[in-house]
Amino acid sequence: MRVLFDITHPAHVHLFKNAIAELSADGAAVRVVSREKEVTTDLLDAYGIEHTPLSSKGDRKASLAAEWARREVRTFQVARSFDPDVVVSHLSPSAVHAARLVGAESVVFNDQEHPNTVPRLTAPLTTAYCTPRSYGADRGAVHRRYDGFHELAYLHPNRFTSDRSMLREHGVDPEEPYALLRFVSMGAHHDVGERGISPKTQAELVETLSAFGEVYVSTEAPLPESLSANRLPVPPESMHDLLAEASLCVTDSATMAMEAAVLGTPTVRSNSIDAGGEFGTLSAVASYDLIEQVPATDVVAAARRLANDPDAAARWAERRQELLDDTVDVTAYELSVIREVADA
Numbered sequence: 050m051r052v053l054f055d056i057t058h059p060a061h062v063h064l065f066k067n068a069i070a071e072l073s074a075d076g077a078a079v080r081v082v083s084r085e086k087e088v089t090t091d092l093l094d095a096y097g098i099e100h101t102p103l104s105s106k107g108d109r110k111a112s113l114a115a116e117w118a119r120r121e122v123r124t125f126q127v128a129r130s131f132d133p134d135v136v137v138s139h140l141s142p143s144a145v146h147a148a149r150l151v152g153a154e155s156v157v158f159n160d161q162e163h164p165n166t167v168p169r170l171t172a173p174l175t176t177a178y179c180t181p182r183s184y185g186a187d188r189g190a191v192h193r194r195y196d197g198f199h200e201l202a203y204l205h206p207n208r209f210t211s212d213r214s215m216l217r218e219h220g221v222d223p224e225e226p227y228a229l230l231r232f233v234s235m236g237a238h239h240d241v242g243e244r245g246i247s248p249k250t251q252a253e254l255v256e257t258l259s260a261f262g263e264v265y266v267s268t269e270a271p272l273p274e275s276l277s278a279n280r281l282p283v284p285p286e287s288m289h290d291l292l293a294e295a296s297l298c299v300t301d302s303a304t305m306a307m308e309a310a311v312l313g314t315p316t317v318r319s320n321s322i323d324a325g326g327e328f329g330t331l332s333a334v335a336s337y338d339l340i341e342q343v344p345a346t347d348v349v350a351a352a353r354r355l356a357n358d359p360d361a362a363a364r365w366a367e368r369r370q371e372l373l374d375d376t377v378d379v380t381a382y383e384l385s386v387i388r389e390v391a392d393a
Contacts, residue, residue, distance in 0.1 A: 050077040050391045053133035053153070055124060055144035056100070057084035059285070060304045062092040063203040064139060064158065067380040068387065069098060080131045082124060087269055088285040095286035101127065117143065125150055134391045135176075137383075140167060145174050154390040158383065160199050160330045161303075162186045176390045179382075183333035195382050198330055200304075200311045202379035204289060211293035219282045223294040226262035228356065229309075230254055230279075231300040233269050246301040246319055246348060248273070253349050254299055255279055261356040262296065296362065299352045303331050310339035313369035315361040317341045319348040337368045 052072055054065050073079050081098055083090050085105040093100045103123040104116045121143045128136060128147040138144035140159040148155035154176040159168060162185045172178045172188035182194040203209060213223045221227070232246055246254070251266075255276060258264045266272060266279040267288070283291050289308065292298060298309035298316045306318040307330070318340055334340055343351045355361050 050135070050388070051131065051133045052077055052079050052387060052391070053128060053131055053136045053144075053148075054079065054081045055136065055138040055141045056081060056089065056093065057086065057141055058139065059087050059089045059092055060199070061139045062089060062096070062098075063289075064199050065137065065202070065383070066096055066098065067203060067208055068137075068383045071380070071384060072387070080127070080133070082127055084120070091285055095284065103127070121146060128153065135387055137387060140171060142167060142171050145171050149174050154393070156386055156390055158199065160184060160328075162329060176393075177386050179386055181330045181333065183329045185329035193386070195377060195379070197376040197379045197382065198307060198311065198334060199379065200307045201376055202383060204308060204311050205376075205378045205380070206373065207378045208380060209289065209293075211290045212287070213290075213294065215287060216283065216290055216294060219287075221263075221282055221291065221294075226296040226356075228258045228262065228264045228297040228299065228352070229267070229292055229295040229314075230258075230264060231267045231298070231302050231305040233300075233302045246299075246345060250345060250348060252276070254352055257349055257353055258297070258299075258356055265291065297352065297356050299348065303328055306340050306342075307331060307334055310334045310337070311369065311372065313339075313362075313365045315355050315358075315365050317343060317348060317351045317355060319343050319345050334372070337372045339365060339368050339372065 054069060056062055056065060069079055081100040083093055083100040083102045085102050090102055104120045107116055124143040124147040128151045133153045135154045135156055136144050136148035137156045140157050145155045156177045157175045158179045160181055172191060175191050177193055178188045178191045179193045181198050182196055216223050232251055255264050264279050265281050266276050267281050272280055292309055292314055293312045295314050298314050300306050300318055301320040306316050309316040335342055341351055
């Protein structure tokens with residue numbers, strides 16, 4: 050079996066890393082193409098996953114079209130030379146198109162309904178379009194639903210245990226309270242016209258939460274000099290260890306909110322995209338009361354309240370177990386689909 054993975058975002062490294070490792074261990078020929086966006090290639094390197102970067106994210110939204118046009122050509126060139134049986138991606142049009150052009154099967158894993166155009170146009174070209182059951186749209190005959198969320202491909206207890214000794218080596222005491230703040234740049238295609246947590250509110254969060262313990266800040270934009278003391282103390286590949294042991298996570302990122310929730314970390318999220326209800330998976334996790342979604346005007350107050358709540362961790366642990374009881378090991382599901390379509 051020959052499998053080509055297209056990885057264009059840091060979250061997709063985590064989504065597919067365990068499947069890549071297991072397929073390789075089973076003797077499959079695996080090729081990975083990547084995109085230089087944030088820490089995507091750094092994570093692949095840290096996990097020892099060989100990859101070929103095909104494009105880089107530009108500084109402006111207008112540059113996205115030119116980048117993806119180049120990526121279409123380069124992905125096809127790699128696929129033609131590698132001759133895969135299956136091409137796997139997180140809704141990458143270039144990967145789906147390349148699979149169709151070289152006669153390979155195409156497996157897509159997607160958990161975002163917003164915006165509708167890309168999935169609506171891409172799904173009919175795939176062999177299997179796999180989503181969590183809570184995904185709101187219907188993508189036709191190729192659409193497959195499973196009981197789970199992408200984050201359970203790498204944060205399910207079968208796949209992840211936090212490394213507390215590593216945290217101590219980097220100066221983090223997992224026995225002491227600390228908050229992790231994650232802010233995104235709002236530059237992705239599904240972020241156009243939306244708003245996250247403003248720089249002013251970010252600074253207010255740091256000041257407010259510093260009264261309760263250490264505050265660590267992760268941001269896609271350059272970290273302001275005023276927050277240099279709050280820089281992440283661990284390398285990017287250890288972010289989930291830090292998140293798992295945090296007392297509180299505050300973010301405008303859907304991905305980080307989902308990750309924190311499935312780890313049982315009390316979480317506050319604020320982002321204007323929530324108002325339209327486009328993310329069914331985010332709503333599904335929030336239905337377990339694992340994510341408090343609040344408007345920007347309330348995010349500091351919500352964070353302060355949770356930081357002051359001595360019972361929050363225990364409540365979140367109980368809610369997390371309820372979620373795990375209702376869901377599956379998503380890496381195992383990924384592997385079953387890939388092997389099935391390869392053998393068809």
